[in-house]
Amino acid sequence: MEQYCPPAHVLIFPFPAQGHVNSMLKLAELLGLAGVHITFLNTDFIHERLVRYTDIETRFSCYPGFQFKTISDGLSADHPRSLIKFIEVYDSLNSKTKLLLREMLASNQLIGSNTRPCLTCIIVDGLIGGFTSDIANEFRIPIIYFRTISACCFWAYFSVPKIIEAGEIPVTGNEDMDCLITTVPSMESFLRYRDLPSFCQANDLNHCNLHVFVTETQQSPQAHALILNTFEDLEGPILSHIRTHCSKVYTIGPLHTHLKFRLEAKTSSSQSQSSNNLFEVDKSCMTWLDAQPLKSVIYVSFGSITTITKDEHMEFWFGLVNSKQRFLWVIRSDLVVGEHNGVPEELMKGTKERGYIVSWTPQEEVLAHHAIGGFLTHSGWNSTLESIVAGVPMICWPFIGDQQLNSRFVSEVWKLGLDMKGVCDRFIVEKMVNYLMGERREEFMKSTNLMARLARKSVSEGGSSYYSLDCLVKDIKLMSMEAD
Numbered sequence: 001m002e003q004y005c006p007p008a009h010v011l012i013f014p015f016p017a018q019g020h021v022n023s024m025l026k027l028a029e030l031l032g033l034a035g036v037h038i039t040f041l042n043t044d045f046i047h048e049r050l051v052r053y054t055d056i057e058t059r060f061s062c063y064p065g066f067q068f069k070t071i072s073d074g075l076s077a078d079h080p081r082s083l084i085k086f087i088e089v090y091d092s093l094n095s096k097t098k099l100l101l102r103e104m105l106a107s108n109q110l111i112g113s114n115t116r117p118c119l120t121c122i123i124v125d126g127l128i129g130g131f132t133s134d135i136a137n138e139f140r141i142p143i144i145y146f147r148t149i150s151a152c153c154f155w156a157y158f159s160v161p162k163i164i165e166a167g168e169i170p171v172t173g174n175e176d177m178d179c180l181i182t183t184v185p186s187m188e189s190f191l192r193y194r195d196l197p198s199f200c201q202a203n204d205l206n207h208c209n210l211h212v213f214v215t216e217t218q219q220s221p222q223a224h225a226l227i228l229n230t231f232e233d234l235e236g237p238i239l240s241h242i243r244t245h246c247s248k249v250y251t252i253g254p255l256h257t258h259l260k261f262r263l264e265a266k267t268s269s270s271q272s273q274s275s276n277n278l279f280e281v282d283k284s285c286m287t288w289l290d291a292q293p294l295k296s297v298i299y300v301s302f303g304s305i306t307t308i309t310k311d312e313h314m315e316f317w318f319g320l321v322n323s324k325q326r327f328l329w330v331i332r333s334d335l336v337v338g339e340h341n342g343v344p345e346e347l348m349k350g351t352k353e354r355g356y357i358v359s360w361t362p363q364e365e366v367l368a369h370h371a372i373g374g375f376l377t378h379s380g381w382n383s384t385l386e387s388i389v390a391g392v393p394m395i396c397w398p399f400i401g402d403q404q405l406n407s408r409f410v411s412e413v414w415k416l417g418l419d420m421k422g423v424c425d426r427f428i429v430e431k432m433v434n435y436l437m438g439e440r441r442e443e444f445m446k447s448t449n450l451m452a453r454l455a456r457k458s459v460s461e462g463g464s465s466y467y468s469l470d471c472l473v474k475d476i477k478l479m480s481m482e483a484d
């Protein structure tokens with residue numbers, strides 16, 4: 001008689017921020033489709049917003065063995081949990097949440113019911129991999145790291161000890177920012193000081209942000225496996241380097257398209273949207289887009305955490321209006337720091353004629369809309385992948401972290417757009433927008449169409465990401481059988 005084997009049960013634990021939660025929920029849904037039982041652990045703050053702005057509870061209730069659990073991030077209710085307070089969030093998770101997680105595991109709270117199997121493994125956001133690994137080791141649960149950044153940025157963080165050894169950082173302030181960094185394998189010919197992840201551009205090697213990102217990344221080889229939201233045709237050469245240190249690397253991206261394809265294959269419907277927004281979506285922009293000509297609109301969005309000064313706001317606004325191109329611009333209520341004394345009449349007029357401003361869009365849908373011809377982006381990794389899949393060329397204005405490096409790859413390696421890093425000037429904005437939407441459009445359309453095709457191929461049956469996800473699922477199921 002065949003022995004009963006309980007289904008695999010995975011705990012998924014993201015870092016509490018939009019880009020992280022979004023992609024880890026997509027991973028959860030993909031694993032749910034493959035029959036894996038999931039406990040998804042959100043901080044209370046994040047979960048409350050997800051429930052307010054999405055249908056996640058109904059959506060995930062279709063997956064047998066799926067449950068949400070919440071945990072405190074240890075911060076006070078009025079803490080802004082913004083990017084500038086990153087280290088406070090990180091420290092609180094590392095001290096207070098860590099204790100709560102240990103308690104949850106010790107008291108079997110994550111099992112929840114008699115029918116739910118024990119934990120097969122934990123898939124944790126690699127940014128909080130350190131403390132979660134300590135606990136996982138204590139309870140002898142295998143741990144897999146998921147990183148929400150690009151492989152190129154992961155590799156740059158991984159190479160930081162070498163960059164330091166070669167004396168190329170810390171930055172003293174006297175460097176030519178266009179000078180090449182020569183110690184990151186595969187990037188020797190194009191990586192400049194200004195393209196290093198922003199935390200690596202510190203003049204103090206003990207800076208807490210640098211320390212966190214480098215230490216957490218360096219621990220990755222100790223995990224059972226590493227999952228990256230990327231695909232082989234995009235970052236193959238970099239992935240080969242990572243694989244010399246991490247023996248199992250699953251590349252299963254672009255996750256949003258991978259999920260869409262698998263959902264469509266399962267339900268035979270082409271209407272599969274999985275919204276994981278922490279903000280209220282304003283769908284009116286879709287009606288506005290419907291009325292615009294083919295590829296005539298530049299979409300402008302700086303993601304969920306970037307902030308800009310009111311002067312930068314004015315420079316972008318003048319640049320967009322003066323370009324005479326149509327634009328759809330996401331201005332979150334907390335995007336602009338500082339109050340304006342009034343908005344010039346010409347901006348109001350130009351915006352009324354050719355622009356549309358909203359506080360949050362259904363971005364994947366926007367990028368896929370036929371009216372979109374370009375994307376002025378902060379180069380967050382999710383936004384970059386979403387633009388790649390939609391075949392939309394980009395103007396990159398990176399703000400922080402991995403964005404500095406992503407934008408270099410977009411412009412210099414993948415040739416999918418222009419890099420405007422470090423500059424915020426109305427004349428440059430106008431010029432770049434017109435390059436992208438006009439003069440250089442044909443050139444970019446060729447490379448963006450090709451990369452979009454490769455991205456979709458990777459998540460189609462037989463593609464590299466499709467195969468990699470199947471291997472990951474097998475790996476998890478095998479772990480569950482071995483544990484039994």
Ligand code: UDP
Pocket residue numbers: 018019020022277301302303304305306330359360361362363364379380381382383384386
């Ligand atoms: N996003 C959205 N609507 C918006 C702006 C952003 O749905 O108006 C989503 C976008 O599709 C992406 C995420 O928010 O999935 C932003 O993640 P990303 O990694 O690009 O940047 P971050 O917010 O982490 O800086």
